[in-house]
Amino acid sequence: MSDASELYQSVILDHNRAPRNYHAMDQFDRTAEGYNPLCGDQFTVWLKLEGDTISDVSFQGSGCAISKASASLMTMMVKGKTVAEAEHYFDGFRDMVTGKVENAEALPRRLAVFAGVREFPSRVKCATLGWHALKTALDKEQ
Amino acid sequence: MATPQVLAAPGAVVTPRAFDVARVRAEFPALHQQVNGHPLAYLDSAASSQKPKVVVDAEHDFALSDYANVHRGVHTLSQRATKAYDEARAVVRGFINAAQNEEVIFTAGTTAGINLVAQSYARPLLKQGDEIVVTEMEHHSNIVPWQLVATATGAKVRFAPLDDQGDIDLAALKALIGPQTRIVAVAHVSNVLGTVNPLREIAELAHTAGAVLVVDGAQALPHVRADVQALGADFYVASGHKIFGPNGIGFLYGRRELLDAMPPWQGGGGMIQSVTVEGTTFAPVPARFEAGTPPITQAVGLGTAVRWMQSFDWSAVEAHEGELLRYARQRIVEVPGVRIIGSAREQVSVLSFVLEGIHPHDVGTVLDLHGVAVRASHHCAQPLMRRYKIPGTVRASFAIYNTRDEVDALVAGLTEARKVFG
Numbered sequence: 001m002s003d004a005s006e007l008y009q010s011v012i013l014d015h016n017r018a019p020r021n022y023h024a025m026d027q028f029d030r031t032a033e034g035y036n037p038l039c040g041d042q043f044t045v046w047l048k049l050e051g052d053t054i055s056d057v058s059f060q061g062s063g064c065a066i067s068k069a070s071a072s073l074m075t076m077m078v079k080g081k082t083v084a085e086a087e088h089y090f091d092g093f094r095d096m097v098t099g100k101v102e103n104a105e106a107l108p109r110r111l112a113v114f115a116g117v118r119e120f121p122s123r124v125k126c127a128t129l130g131w132h133a134l135k136t137a138l139d140k141e142q
Numbered sequence: 143m144a145t146p147q148v149l150a151a152p153g154a155v156v157t158p159r160a161f162d163v164a165r166v167r168a169e170f171p172a173l174h175q176q177v178n179g180h181p182l183a184y185l186d187s188a189a190s191s192q193k194p195k196v197v198v199d200a201e202h203d204f205a206l207s208d209y210a211n212v213h214r215g216v217h218t219l220s221q222r223a224t225k226a227y228d229e230a231r232a233v234v235r236g237f238i239n240a241a242q243n244e245e246v247i248f249t250a251g252t253t254a255g256i257n258l259v260a261q262s263y264a265r266p267l268l269k270q271g272d273e274i275v276v277t278e279m280e281h282h283s284n285i286v287p288w289q290l291v292a293t294a295t296g297a298k299v300r301f302a303p304l305d306d307q308g309d310i311d312l313a314a315l316k317a318l319i320g321p322q323t324r325i326v327a328v329a330h331v332s333n334v335l336g337t338v339n340p341l342r343e344i345a346e347l348a349h350t351a352g353a354v355l356v357v358d359g360a361q362a363l364p365h366v367r368a369d370v371q372a373l374g375a376d377f378y379v380a381s382g383h384k385i386f387g388p389n390g391i392g393f394l395y396g397r398r399e400l401l402d403a404m405p406p407w408q409g410g411g412g413m414i415q416s417v418t419v420e421g422t423t424f425a426p427v428p429a430r431f432e433a434g435t436p437p438i439t440q441a442v443g444l445g446t447a448v449r450w451m452q453s454f455d456w457s458a459v460e461a462h463e464g465e466l467l468r469y470a471r472q473r474i475v476e477v478p479g480v481r482i483i484g485s486a487r488e489q490v491s492v493l494s495f496v497l498e499g500i501h502p503h504d505v506g507t508v509l510d511l512h513g514v515a516v517r518a519s520h521h522c523a524q525p526l527m528r529r530y531k532i533p534g535t536v537r538a539s540f541a542i543y544n545t546r547d548e549v550d551a552l553v554a555g556l557t558e559a560r561k562v563f564g
Contacts, residue, residue, distance in 0.1 A: 004508050004562050013563065039503055040520050040533045062533055064503035120507060
């Protein structure tokens with residue numbers, strides 16, 4: 001039996017209340033939108049790139065606590081990382097929340113708070129929405 | 143273990159049963175289970191209703207002993223199946239007081255029915271500059287088919303506004319309807335707000351302008367009776383799965399004179415008079431609009447569901463649901479930051495609300511953890527959400543089998559959500 005605290009850990013509640021890097025970006029190199037028509041969650045992600053490195057990242061939009069907290073933590077994790085590292089995190093995060101790997105060893109430990117999402121299949125798309133927007137932005141040709 | 147309910151033969155006169163919610167619940171095995179360690183409180187009948195055992199048994203028994211293809215085959219089983227299928231149609235006719243059986247067309251559901259009217263009635267008729275009037279409260283199934291046909295014909299879709307309580311602004315609706323209006327398409331009951339619309343007045347506005355009235359009855363029939371002739375509906379659509387019947391079947395009522403003039407929607411077997419290489423002539427209604435092998439077993443299930451509903455003194459059911467709605471609206475505002483969306487003059491027991499600062503998704507998940515099933519989304523009514531400037535609502539819907547205890551469980555879950563999110 002699950003209870004609310006397994007999914008809504010204090011880190012998630014904190015990032016929902018006070019999302020980090022939560023602003024639009026005027027000068028950016030890449031941008032993409034993530035939108036889930038089933039529930040209406042919608043986020044835009046902006047990136048600044050210096051060579052291969054994500055020098056700045058921000059997001060804005062509306063969505064549930066899981067989607068907002070996930071996007072917030074994502075921006076913290078990928079800022080200063082290379083594009084390749086960010087894409088590696090995307091794969092690892094997606095696998096973790098869909099239950100494909102037993103534990104989140106390969107991922108930054110802070111992202112492990114979302115491990116509980118695998119018990120809530122209806123919320124997986126919430127957790128990955130920001131990451132999908134990030135991946136779309138990274139994959140775009142300039 | 144409930145005594146199996148024996149339904150009277152179609153057309154027989156019955157004394158309605160006194161309303162006893164415990165006895166009703168005993169007919170729904172699905173309601174008696176635990177979810178996440180709590181008794182299930184199924185408050186999502188507006189999305190789809192549970193089915194009483196008598197409906198499932200009727201389909202089961204039919205499939206195992208009377209099933210064959212219909213359309214008056216020469217063998218005995220086919221005749222039995224055809225009789226059962228025709229009887230289901232007659233039951234629906236009586237339920238909505240259509241003038242004749244031929245005015246009841248079995249469809250795949252409400253959405254299919256509205257698409258049928260849009261493509262077969264509206265599309266041949268509409269010209270550049272013609273208008274279809276819908277309302278801001280409509281479900282996407284009563285918006286998108288009209289948008290598709292408007293794009294194809296050069297017609298326009300206009301949206302009648304609502305007031306903040308969730309009633310249609312009738313003055314604004316009247317101003318929108320004019321000589322250019324060909325169709326007025328309106329929900330009988332809103333699936334989000336619970337609003338019951340004044341169809342008689344709307345029918346008069348439509349007919350005075352020479353337009354037809356298409357009514358989306360999907361959310362109405364679980365709660366209130368519809369007499370299509372008294373309401374003045376030219377077309378009325380509904381789904382089986384919302385009225386305690388099976389999925390994959392619904393019905394479209396259309397006035398005979400309108401249906402007779404409509405070209406077919408889908409072509410194929412069962413809807414023809416004769417087929418030659420030069421061309422084909424079409425069957426009369428209702429067959430003209432029932433191409434292919436119909437959902438026969440599901441029709442038996444639908445007929446049984448309707449007869450099950452008719453076995454109740456429905457005014458007692460309405461009183462029960464009205465009391466649940468009143469109790470829910472009273473208790474729910476005990477939770478800090480609850481805002482009810484929709485307080486129309488007349489409502490069925492569908493209650494939408496938001497919790498300030500907590501996304502509907504998160505509320506829904508916390509409620510699920512307490513065994514309470516609600517729907518948290520835009521409810522296929524994005525224009526309505528935009529009108530209220532919200533991403534979605536939490537919607538608790540109360541049907542014939544729900545109880546005051548379940549309202550209490552809902553409120554306990556919401557209180558927990560407020561604790562978790564602050």
